[in-house]
Amino acid sequence: xxxxxxxxxxxxxxxxxxxxxxxxxxxxxxxxxxxxxxxxxxxxxxxxxxxxxxxxxxxxxxxxxxxxxxxxxxxxxxxxxxxxxxxxxxxxxxxxxxxxxxxxxxxxxxxx
Amino acid sequence: xxxxxxxxxxxxxxxxxxxxxxxxxxxxxxxxxxxxxxxxxxxxxxxxxxxxxxxxxxxxxxxxxxxxxxxxxxxxxxxxxxxxxxxxxxxxxxxxxxxxxxxxxxxxxxxx
Numbered sequence: 001x002x003x004x005x006x007x008x009x010x011x012x013x014x015x016x017x018x019x020x021x022x023x024x025x026x027x028x029x030x031x032x033x034x035x036x037x038x039x040x041x042x043x044x045x046x047x048x049x050x051x052x053x054x055x056x057x058x059x060x061x062x063x064x065x066x067x068x069x070x071x072x073x074x075x076x077x078x079x080x081x082x083x084x085x086x087x088x089x090x091x092x093x094x095x096x097x098x099x100x101x102x103x104x105x106x107x108x109x110x111x112x
Numbered sequence: 113x114x115x116x117x118x119x120x121x122x123x124x125x126x127x128x129x130x131x132x133x134x135x136x137x138x139x140x141x142x143x144x145x146x147x148x149x150x151x152x153x154x155x156x157x158x159x160x161x162x163x164x165x166x167x168x169x170x171x172x173x174x175x176x177x178x179x180x181x182x183x184x185x186x187x188x189x190x191x192x193x194x195x196x197x198x199x200x201x202x203x204x205x206x207x208x209x210x211x212x213x214x215x216x217x218x219x220x221x222x223x224x
Binding site: 031092 | 144157202209210211213214215216
């Protein structure tokens, strides 16, 4: 069974640009959560999607948005990038019935 | 505010010894508790989760939960150099959704 796939793995952008990150969960998993990890703030929850609906949202500005498609693949978008958005963005794939969350390899974003 | 606290370490233990990691959390409404291991430059991988008071063992790992005292711990027996990593404690609150709140992590160094 394939694991969680995130693309791209690395990204360099400049301030003011926008970026879209993609996550394909494990086959059969319908819930996807996104997290941001930085050295200063640690791992912070961004949002969760289940069956194409946002179920939970963390304390991030509106520049951070996401969506989920009918095949459970999810994208997150960050508009008007700031230097502080440089981080590792992690996607977690969650089975419908279960406690475990499986993280993808992450997308490392550098904003210059 | 819901918080999860961990000692940042580093926790240095000799090979073969027991590493003991602690995590405290701020709210009594918590539901499930998770331990993740994260190697430098990699994404978190689940070690185990626990939701009932008491001990839960999985191989060399034992998670201990005390809801009255609001702490969860992880014991690593027979520590190996390959256990050197950052260990993240995460808490899930509420019945809806899968949002995890993470502690800052404890860095463990196992010395041969």
